[in-house]
Amino acid sequence: MSGGSLDYLFQDVREVKRRARLDEDEAELLEGIAQLLHDLEWSLSGDYASHQYRQTLSEFAGTWDGGYKESNRSVLIPQSDGWQCDNHQWVRGGMTVSEGKMVTVWKCTDCPAWTRQFHGRQYEVDYKEAGEPGADR
Structure with a gap:
């Protein structure tokens, strides 16, 4: 079916990313969310196997745990007083x-x-x- 079960919501997220003034991490976060929505939609539509969406979700969660990219977490989240x-x-x-x-x-x-x-x-x-x-x- 090529998606459609979520009315291609991922495209709206990509459009917001394109129009908004975002720093690099914010833009990357929105792209990750768009990819999650894309893969979920394709899975719900029967175009992807469910394990493909779960793989994307696992990668996203590993990268963006707590809302910050893993590589930047120590800088953005205080570690001491x-x-x-x-x-x-x-x-x-x-x-x-x-x-x-x-x-x-x-x-x-x-x-x-x-x-x-x-x-x-x-x-x-x-x-x-x-x-x-x-x-x-």
């Missing part, structure tokens, strides 16, 4: 849902520190009231 910088420079690392709430994740540009900003329901706008994203108002 004194790892924080004195004056954090925060940049938005992304958004997610945590504990049932929308969360912005902020990371320091100079050290491995990060923090979360929870957004309360009082700021939520109903999707129907918000209108089409990007539409002129």
